[in-house]
Amino acid sequence: MVTASTGFSADTAVYYEVDVLVIGGGPAGTWAAIAAAGRGAKVVLADKGFCGTSGATAPSGTGVWYVPPDPARRTKAMNSRWDLGGRLADPVWMRRVLDRTYQNVNHLAEWGYPFPTGVDGEEIRTSLDGPDYMRLMRKRVKSAGVRILDHSPALELLRDASGAVAGATGIRRQKGDTWSVRAGAVVIATGGCAFLSKALGCNVLTGDGHLMAAELGAELSGMEFSSAYAMAVDHGSVTKTRFYEWAEFTYADGSPIPGAASKGGRSSIAKVLGTGQAVYARLNADAQEQVAMRHAQPNFFLPLNRTGVDPFKDRFPITLRLEATVRGTGGLRLVDEGCATTVPGLYAAGDAATRELVCGAFTGGGSHNAAWAMSSGFWAGSSASDHARQVRGRSRVATRSGQTGLTEGRGSRIDASSLIQSVRQEVLPYNHTYHRHADRLNASLDRLDTLWSDLRSTDAADLSEAVRTREGVAMLATARWMYRSALARTESRGMHKREDYPGRDEAQRHHIIAGGLDEVWTSTANVGGPADEVLAA
Template structure:
């Protein structure tokens, strides 16, 4: 892979290495690049690699540290890995049957093709995949810590300038196209701005500050930035994905519960409507567990796992057993308390609508990848889980990086001479007088009270949705009118605005989808309605507009 030239440094900028900023100056940092990638998860890393391979000068700015931040880094994850051949179309068809009729098989096939190609690239680059018993590489499995550490090295080797701990606060625009972004360097408490001919949003989804692995920084930042630029969001009603986890832990790995039985606090078996004991918490029985958790504590035991399977689970999902080992619990013999962790749009479906095959957003110069994008084309109304989402991160990252690089080449040579303005408002520039007594933690908890509880988000009805929506509108008014911060504290205020905005879009979409489909469960509207076999779009920031997506022959929403 050829090494592209380093990003241009204006006269008032500091020379940077591709790994870290050398200077300790508090003067603002200014850079110029062809492509700016915001986010350091797998989709951001793949986007940066694709753009650099295409000859672009690339800067990647991450809220955390590229290689350790995001939901993939602390976990093992499978991929949707289907080798070339006739079985590929059959695998896509089988998967499509589970998507509530909202996915698009053309996009699914594209994703499988690209993800497989890039997994092979990983092997060729030297990533150490596990081996099958017959010696073949098992490229369907990615060990999060190893995978992301490898991707960091590869990104740096490609000549990408990496800015760790540089969260973006807002996009820049010249009125015709996105021209970069600005943010804050947390370690040096200074501002940064990067002029770019194209920007890729790989900022992840929104976990609404739920305590799940790797989700601390997943606050919907990209959604708000894109909406401020005029982009649409799609699938935001599909946030009802919850995962079983040991009580008071951050684990969100549900696989072991396939071999579990469940009990109430008094030790009596948890029974379903037919009087049978609830076992296998993956799938349809999850609803019975959710209902029981609303009433009181629920316990589990992994007593359906045979000894050989127990060993396989411990080797394949080692982090799932750390809390049990620390507490002196044998989960295959002992009862342990469980909960359901909300996963928002991280394992949900919603995100920024795709307007072009190369992951453009419809806003010139703005591209999107990974969980920041809507995954309706891939998973429809159901969760992509780890495997499909992992392959989507690889494929969409690659496409968006190529698309952004192509756009940058087509931009005029004087692209950096235009006057840009920042687009950020809520959490940065209040419409009214700033209020010092407006606490971000209190706002976030108030938002969580409307989008996390099982009785409001797992089980929905129109009355509850309306009430929650009204409360969120009141919270948004406070955020928009009065929330303000200075310096590094702007990161928290901006995250608060993004979480609140994401919740509003989610509930607005849920009210518009007047049926039950996939993760969207309406007790007052049970069953699918053929009239809603379509995408629900939301746009706007202060005033939300609801629309419907029209799908072109190429599978592109508009």
């Protein structure tokens, strides 16, 4: 039995007491809810948007790291990421993800997902259409008996006297009131943080879960691997980048940009854009390829069609949109195979959790992140259910853990819009996050730390501004963890590029752990798996 103490949730309009609370309704959250309910748990899922339509997966297609259980194929798949990820991945976790993903994708087929059929008559199960996938997942969540709270962002976690998580409180946006859920275990599946960069589906991904977990003392790992920028049409939000492999890139006058079309050419593009110059692209593909491309990813072409641009004939301006920890690999640190965090009863899945275990230091893109979401979601939900069963029936008093933006201070309320703009000024520029140097990192951190210190004396936000305020606070906290971790890794590895340390240092083949709010700290942790041998099946 969990009872409430005084605090934000005292006047909640709706109250639930369950075994497991899942925060986030994307792939990781829905798999977690289904897995927990499948083990007999009573489950509530709270989504910031509408479960099944919000988040990065729902509006897009995504590849899946789906490899049949053939030893040679599995080994090849793992080795393809080993060096690319700076040898920071863990082969044990890679094998686990491949196994679990294979099983979960096959479950999707059993549930009726419309996989296309190849010329050999076999279903092609290496990609998923976001709308179809998430529509099916919402249906399965509901049929599992899970209660879904749509448009109900969480604001803070609750803790018991021992420091273990005890639930969460949040806002029902459409009703203009609040909710409270007391739970034996909580799964954070809130996604990563893209700093409101206008990347498709990322408007709800502001690092909320990282902040709430850190307020309970959770640690993070791999936050230096947060420099992921995705290419998009200048006036568009679609960040599906595969088709740019067919592109030529030019300056405004039509002259080619040296190195832009090569592997690693995004760095050249970022340097040009960073000077304020425009970059143009045009796709070179034959007629058959053009038809296939339009069929495979129609939303890529929508912003171009609306302006009358034929990307196979016309040059069009492009930009790079920051996807940070969404397409990066950093997130909440996991301490066991059940995706537990360093806080008792608190689990993490999907982009909210570190993906270093399977991707190392380089982006999981779509396929590896998609595999990780369904695998870690399954494990987190299952483990949360088991933990909740162990604490079921205990008498616990739940107290608030939310801090900045939710507690009374000695000053005025936070100006959420101004806060968000200030954080974005520090993380969006390419020479801050993409091309890194200690001088710029330290200068940004001085400003971010001062901003955090100033916020600590502010008053709690009004209910109408609470969500936006906490988003700004979460983005600020995430930026500070990112930059502290980036300073701690004095080398270039994977997507983390230091201009002042351009080489890779094998003495730094370790994870960077980060934590803290008022005082952000970093430490190191060993990496699992072999360092100098080829991965074995």
